[in-house]
Amino acid sequence: MAANTSREDRVHIVIMGCGRVGASLAKSLEKRGHSVAVIDLDVDAFRRLGPDFKGTTVKGVGFDRSVLEKAGIREADGFAAVSSGDNSNVLAARVVREEFGIENVVARIYDQGRAEVYERLGIPTVATVRWAADQVLRSLMPEGSEPAWLDPSGRTRLIRVNTHAGWVGMKVTTIQERVRTPLPFLTRFGTGMVPDATTLLQEGDIVYAAVEVDRVAEVESILAAPPVKR
Numbered sequence: 001m002a003a004n005t006s007r008e009d010r011v012h013i014v015i016m017g018c019g020r021v022g023a024s025l026a027k028s029l030e031k032r033g034h035s036v037a038v039i040d041l042d043v044d045a046f047r048r049l050g051p052d053f054k055g056t057t058v059k060g061v062g063f064d065r066s067v068l069e070k071a072g073i074r075e076a077d078g079f080a081a082v083s084s085g086d087n088s089n090v091l092a093a094r095v096v097r098e099e100f101g102i103e104n105v106v107a108r109i110y111d112q113g114r115a116e117v118y119e120r121l122g123i124p125t126v127a128t129v130r131w132a133a134d135q136v137l138r139s140l141m142p143e144g145s146e147p148a149w150l151d152p153s154g155r156t157r158l159i160r161v162n163t164h165a166g167w168v169g170m171k172v173t174t175i176q177e178r179v180r181t182p183l184p185f186l187t188r189f190g191t192g193m194v195p196d197a198t199t200l201l202q203e204g205d206i207v208y209a210a211v212e213v214d215r216v217a218e219v220e221s222i223l224a225a226p227p228v229k230r
Contacts, residue, residue: 013037016080016082025080039057062081077102092107159209160206163205175201183208
């Protein structure tokens with residue numbers, strides 16, 4: 001178990017798909033001290049996890065409710081659908097979100113056109129194979145724990161931050177003033193963009209903040225709550 005992960009910070013993640021991405025993700029999570037359950041139809045796929053894997057393996061598909069329950073979905077903090085099938089991944093992600101109330105879900109999608117449609121439905125997607133495991137990991141982890149970029153000195157980082165629905169409709173420049181740190185870019189429907197003076201935050205936008213390490217918790221706390229009325 002990772003020495004830097006306290007019991008309070010430990011999360012349980014369920015992964016559907018034990019291909020290269022799923023296995024890499026599972027091992028990365030376990031290395032960080034988290035609890036992992038992996039679902040796959042092919043039991044031979046679990047060999048990719050290696051002999052030292054301590055998590056749970058469940059034979060089945062990730063949109064089967066009984067399979068999900070065996071994997072501990074009711075206690076899960078997040079769900080990643082990273083099998084080789086777009087339809088299966090999205091169906092599983094929707095079942096987990098709608099039937100079990102897990103908000104922290106991400107689906108791997110090969111078809112970029114489909115990915116944009118699912119982003120509009122509120123399902124975060126990852127479409128680029130080369131860095132899929134890293135991107136899924138950042139999507140699942142508590143905000144700020146997996147920086148998108150960290151400067152060599154370790155004093156500043158670029159982090160993905162959750163934003164409360166109350167910020168939607170506000171200018172990004174105004175939000176920056178409220179949190180007193182730059183919000184250099186965001187992704188909208190799977191496409192990155194640099195906000196300008198007229199950019200309004202929209203529902204579903206993924207926001208990134210450039211912040212000093214000692215202010216990470218403060219910035220996350222401000223954006224996770226409704227904006228204070230002025």
